[in-house]
Amino acid sequence: MNDLDEARRVLHIEAQSLLKMAEHLNSHFTQAVDMIIHCGGKVVVTGIGKSGIVGRKIASTLSSTGTPSIFLHPAESSHGDLGVLAKGDLVIAISYGGEAAELVPLLKYVARKNIPLIAMTGQQTSTLARSSQICLQVSITEEACPMGLAPTSSSTATLALGDALAMATLKRRGFRQEDFAEFHPAGSLGRRLTTRVRDVMHVGEALPLVSTHDSFSKVLTIMTSKEVRGVTGVIDTNGTLVGVITDGDIRRRLEQGQSLLTDSAQDIMSQSPKTIDCEELAEKALFLMQQFQIQILFAVDKNSERSSHPVGVLHLQDLLKIQVF
Numbered sequence: 001m002n003d004l005d006e007a008r009r010v011l012h013i014e015a016q017s018l019l020k021m022a023e024h025l026n027s028h029f030t031q032a033v034d035m036i037i038h039c040g041g042k043v044v045v046t047g048i049g050k051s052g053i054v055g056r057k058i059a060s061t062l063s064s065t066g067t068p069s070i071f072l073h074p075a076e077s078s079h080g081d082l083g084v085l086a087k088g089d090l091v092i093a094i095s096y097g098g099e100a101a102e103l104v105p106l107l108k109y110v111a112r113k114n115i116p117l118i119a120m121t122g123q124q125t126s127t128l129a130r131s132s133q134i135c136l137q138v139s140i141t142e143e144a145c146p147m148g149l150a151p152t153s154s155s156t157a158t159l160a161l162g163d164a165l166a167m168a169t170l171k172r173r174g175f176r177q178e179d180f181a182e183f184h185p186a187g188s189l190g191r192r193l194t195t196r197v198r199d200v201m202h203v204g205e206a207l208p209l210v211s212t213h214d215s216f217s218k219v220l221t222i223m224t225s226k227e228v229r230g231v232t233g234v235i236d237t238n239g240t241l242v243g244v245i246t247d248g249d250i251r252r253r254l255e256q257g258q259s260l261l262t263d264s265a266q267d268i269m270s271q272s273p274k275t276i277d278c279e280e281l282a283e284k285a286l287f288l289m290q291q292f293q294i295q296i297l298f299a300v301d302k303n304s305e306r307s308s309h310p311v312g313v314l315h316l317q318d319l320l321k322i323q324v325f
Contacts, residue, residue: 010144010152017140017153018160024139025164032118032134033168036067039116041088043069046077048102050151051094051158058092058162065170065180074102082109092118096138096154098126107131120158136161195322197285198278201299201312208232208313212242212266219245219265228315231296234269240308241298243269277302278311286319 001009036043043062047055055071062069072084082105085091091110093103098121110117111131119132122139129135138161144152208226210219212234222232223245234243245268253260253268260268274292276285278299285297299312 013142013144014153014156017142017157020141021137021139021157021161024137028134028136029164029168032136032165033172035090035116035118035134036062036165036169037172039067039088039090041068041086041090043067043090043092044072044085045069045092045094046072046074046103046106047094048074048100050155051096051100054155054159054162055092055094057159058094058166061163061166062169065166066173066175067166067169072106074100074106077109078102078105082106085110085113085115087113087115090116090118092120093128093132094120094158095126095128096122096151096158098123098128100128103128120161122154136165195282196278197276197280197282197297197299197314198312200282200318200322201278201314202227202318203312206313207310209235209310210245210265212236212264212269214265216260216263216265216268219268223247228296228313231313231315232265233273233298233310233313234265235310239306241273241275241300241310242266243271244273244296244298245269246296273298275300275310276314279303282314282319282322285314286316289316289319 043059045055045059045062046052052071052073059069059071070084072081091106093107095103098119104127107117107128109115117132119128119135120138121128121135122137123129124135124137138154138157140153140157142148143150143154206227208222208228208231210222210232219232223230226232230247232245233241234245236242243266245265249268249270250260253263274288274294274297276288276297276299278301288297289295295316297314298310299314300307300309301311304311
């Protein structure tokens with residue numbers, strides 16, 4: 001068997017383990033979500049060895065999706081870290097065999113303090129399972145390790161079950177994209193989920209605008225003197241955005257053999273310009289630019305009484321500078 005065959009064998013075994021576990025989910029899973037939702041304190045995840053590594057990831061996922069959670073190392077818990085557990089907390093303990101010696105002192109402690117416990121184990125009759133209020137079975141047919149020794153399928157199944165818990169809890173809470181952004185302010189993800197058009201657009205004196213009857217000379221002056229060059233919006237006597245003029249509009253006018261010297265803004269402009277609400281995410285502005293193959297969007301305030309009046313302008317380069325992509 002070559003390396004690719006071995007890789008496919010491992011992936012097939014682990015995939016089958018996940019499918020089997022999905023088939024065997026029952027009301028205990030819903031009860032576990034109920035316990036997490038109604039937890040008045042924090043969720044404390046614990047486990048030793050590979051189970052501990054998986055537990056750290058589960059705790060991190062819960063925290064980032066609206067459920068305050070930490071990881072507690074069971075060995076360290078017996079040397080003072082049990083103090084992190086408080087009234088109102090909930091413990092999720094992970095052990096595939098359910099007999100990890102390092103968990104025993106912690107299990108006794110949560111029993112004495114009446115702290116609710118969810119077990120994630122492959123052995124329903126184990127010490128861990130019997131100590132829990134809810135036991136979630138991590139059922140696998142076989143480990144992917146050819147010797148049947150290294151935790152492989154069991155670790156993958158446990159991690160996936162933790163993700164399932166976190167996602168079911170997320171949906172039950174009504175956790176939104178905006179909430180997720182609050183916990184991920186750094187990097188491109190944070191920028192995509194928190195930056196709005198109003199944060200990036202050019203406003204006030206930087207906003208290139210002309211009236212419908214302004215001369216071509218005025219149009220050129222505005223297009224070359226503002227922060228965003230090569231474009232101007234065209235407004236009517238009520239201040240409503242009725243058109244836009246870009247370098248491309250001028251070139252097309254020249255290609256038609258038209259004399260621009262006597263033209264007014266309304267003779268040159270493209271009508272029905274694309275706009276975006278200033279409260280929309282900047283990521284949506286990028287999507288619209290890509291969809292319509294344009295580099296400029298004028299922003300309006302749809303919550304204002306003058307919702308058709310331009311309040312800002314956004315260039316593709318503005319989005320590239322803040323790395324919204």
